[in-house]
Amino acid sequence: MISIISYDVRIVTFNKKSIKVKIAENGQVIATMFINGIESQLHKIFVQLEDNDSFCPKVKFIEIFGKNLATRAEIYEKSKP
Numbered sequence: 001m002i003s004i005i006s007y008d009v010r011i012v013t014f015n016k017k018s019i020k021v022k023i024a025e026n027g028q029v030i031a032t033m034f035i036n037g038i039e040s041q042l043h044k045i046f047v048q049l050e051d052n053d054s055f056c057p058k059v060k061f062i063e064i065f066g067k068n069l070a071t072r073a074e075i076y077e078k079s080k081p
Helices: none
Strands: 003-009 019-024 029-035 038-049 059-068 074-079
Antiparallel strands (some): 029 038
């Protein structure tokens, strides 16, 4: 897939990783990132917050779900900020 346009996105609590949003020649938009060190198509990110009453909640952990770009196999990573 050759990308015409791409953007790099970083999330504050997730700044160790970069998400690349691409618009392919066929117009399809996909998000890619390295999941467990493997370049993958991002499907979803789940963020679990700590249960507290503060104005600024803390992230307990982050789960990332996607597909390996090379093999198309499902891939998963769980990390703590």
